[in-house]
Amino acid sequence: MPEGPEVESVRRELLLLISNRIKKITLTPLSQKYPKYHNQQHNFNSFNKAIITEILRFGKFLVWRFEGTNQVILNHLGMSGKWCFCEDLIDLRSDITHPKVLIQMEKPPHIVFDDTRNFGQFKVYQTYESVLNYRPIKSLGIDGLELPFPLKEFIERLTHKRYQDKAIGELLLNQRLAAGVGNIYKAESLHLAGIHPLRKVKSLTKIDIERLGNAISEILQKALKNLGSSTDSRYVLPSGTTGNAQLWHKVYQRKGKPCLKCGSKIEKIIQKDRSTFFCPSCQI
Secondary structure (H helix, E strand, C coil): CCCHHHHHHHHHHHHHHCCCEEEEEEECCHHHHCHHHCCCHHHHHCCCCCEEEEEEEECCEEEEEECCCCCEEEEECCCCEEEEEECCCCCCCCCCCCEEEEEEECCCCEEEEEECCCCCEEEEECCHHHHHCCHHHHCCCEECCCCCCCHHHHHHHHCCHHHCCCEHHHHCCCCCCEECCCHHHHHHHHHHHCCCCCCEHHHCCHHHHHHHHHHHHHHHHHHHHCCCCCCCCCCCCCCCCCCCHHHHCCCCCCCCCECCCCCCECEEEEECCEEEEECCCCCC
16 A cells, blocks of 8 residues: 555645646546445536646545635545556556546646555545544544654654553554554664564653654655655556665565665564564564
């Protein structure tokens, strides 16, 4: 699933659409195989001739805003969703295999939402305020990409009594703590901070927590600079560009390979049905 740096990289490319006018949003015949798109075309018709004014990010969500209306569109890439710029909507790019939404712009490029596994979201909300009150957004913690990194608030959230018996490798996936951190950057941040993923939160010292907060910020900013991690073919930017952050991963998907710092073999464990990669020597 795309994490904060990937979603922010996508958002920045989508800003090319700002001030451009939508001619038509079309839900494809393929989309109608899925209940979440059933009978929704009329909701999108209200955006015909609308001008896009903002595309905002909240954690891993994108919110599209428009001129002259308080209606918004909430977008989540899910596991495999991607936006693709196209010069026309007849002869689509070869990498578009499961198009769900076609957006014809007044001036090219047009844009297609391609979602192979169909976990993505593209939904109309009647007001911007209603999106802000949508529970997954309202409950988000600090933005891991925020600069300067809100270390004080991160410490306050992590040291809350409800989290003390949690393993830090599990807790970092909780978006109520630090939004935008997912499985890749959780592993890389813990490695940089030298913290074992099975450590209970209550065992972490203030120095440990400060080091972890700083590591999260450093890793996410580095990933953003590299346009995110294209660990498989599903993450591609709208322009067709891929990310390069995977080239410097120290532990993620490196089970059995030598740690680039100490030479010990990288190990993998399962936490809450997700793989966690770590160095048993560097991380204590």
